Amino acid sequence: MTKLVIGWHISSLFRYKTVDFEGGDQVGKGDAVKQFSNELSLLGLDTFVISFPYYATPVGSVVRKILTEGFPKSVRVKPEREIDLKMLLFAINRLEILNCILSCKKCDIYTLDRGPFSNALTIGYHLFTNPQESNQREKLVLKALGFDSFFREILNVDECVICLKHQDTAWVKSRNEDRGDLYEREEIQEISNGIYDIFEKEIxxxxxxxxxxxRDGWRNREDIKRECLEFVSERGLIKPNSxxxxxxxxxxxxxxxxxxxxxxxxxxxxxxxxxLRSLRENDKKEMYRVSELVSTALVSTTERLQWSNMELKRYLSSLLESYPEIFVILERTLGKSFRNIFEKSLN
Structure with missing residues (x-):
């Protein structure tokens, strides 16, 4: 198991309990998370549901563009830096939201619809387009774990990860009605499954x-929910009828x-x-559309960006010291004004 050695200390006696739902595309995560979270609330637990990437922030909108189009042509990214920058942008998006989580009233349990281990898909896409680097899988996994180490440690993510999978059946893209993203093809999903296996060995x-x-089709959602609840109970995160x-x-x-x-x-x-309605109803197409509008509004009206958690701010600053290209990417996608606001917030 990968040890977290950063040693950050959030000033609270509250220990975060988090269930991270992972898995490739089209494995039923949205429905599983909804069924599971509803059941937790019926058990009397105040449950906080968060879907990643959180596309409705400025950084989240950059993540979405890269997922659907790749890096902007106006940004010259060295090939050997691409995978790092992609994973780092995902990590920054999670840190944006973690900053908000730490500022909100604490809940009994947190349910993530994807989290740090979704880098399996980013790594899978990278290895699909760069097959000569297939021997770098373990190295890339460790780098991904490092980028998200603060997020993982504070929310205790490693304690309970549920990875949803298909078995004995071919992957088929089902969201033909929307743009989808560059990762949505069978070969990439297969490689990503192997990367998830490496993450599993670490956790x-x-x-x-x-x-x-x-091969018989979709399993009964009640059976899926029951299996998830049993594991979460085994991990000590919930007690029946608490x-x-x-x-x-x-x-x-x-x-x-x-x-x-x-x-x-x-x-x-x-x-x-x-x-919020699109999120609750798991309407991906509408969520993508509205997230873009929300992000545009934030970019055009934000005059000050303030990290409320200083430990998180210091961690993010330390990450970006080695990756100044991030600021260039933000400028080319969101404008110079936003880049300056973001950079100033870390000083």
Whole structure:
């Protein structure tokens, strides 16, 4: 198991309990997370659901563009730096949201619809386009774990990871109605499955694979939910019927992002509500559309970006010291003004 050696200390007696749902595309994560989180609330647990990447932030919008189009042509990225920069942008997006999580009222448990181990797909795409680097798989996995070490340690992500998988059935793209992304092809999904296996070896007992679809078709969602709950219970994160009352089911909204990071920005309430509705209904196409509008509003109205957690801010600054290209990417995709605001926030 990979040890976290950073030694960050969040000033709180609260120990975060997190369940990270991982897996390739089209394995039923959205439905599984929804069913699982609803059940946790019925057990009386206040449950915070977060979907990554969080596309509705400026950095999240850059992640989305890279997923669908690759790096902008105006940005000259050295080939040997591409994979690092991609994984780092994902990590920055998670740190944006972690900053907000640490500022919000604490919940009993946190459910992630993808988290740091989704780098399996980024690494899978890189190895598909650069097959000569197939012997670098373990090295890339360790680098990915390093980028997300703060996020993983603070939320105790490694303690409970559920990886959803298909078994004995070919991968088929089903979202033909939207743009999809560059990772959505069978060869990349197969390579990514192998990368997930390497992550599993690093995490050890905190990892559980759950089959959602086999040669007979989709498994019963109740069976999937039951298997997930049993594992989370084994890991000591929940106790059956721990409360009599129903717990709250919460999502990190745009207003929290404004309050705790993009201070004094303006996003219309109708747009915020539309984004939250698309997330609750697992409407990917609408979520992509609205996220782009929200991000545009944040970029155009943000005058000050303030990290409310100083330990996180220092960690992010230390990461970016070795990757100044990130600031160039932000400038070319979001404008010079935003680049300056982001860079100033880390000083």
């Amino acid at each position: 050890c007992e905190g990892w559980r694979n759950v089959v959602t679809k086999d 409360k009599e009352e129903v717990g709250e089911l919460l999502y990190l909204g745009i207003q929290e992002v404004i309050d705790f990071l993009y201070n004094d920005s303006e996003v219309e309430s109708d747009l915020q509500e539309a984004w």
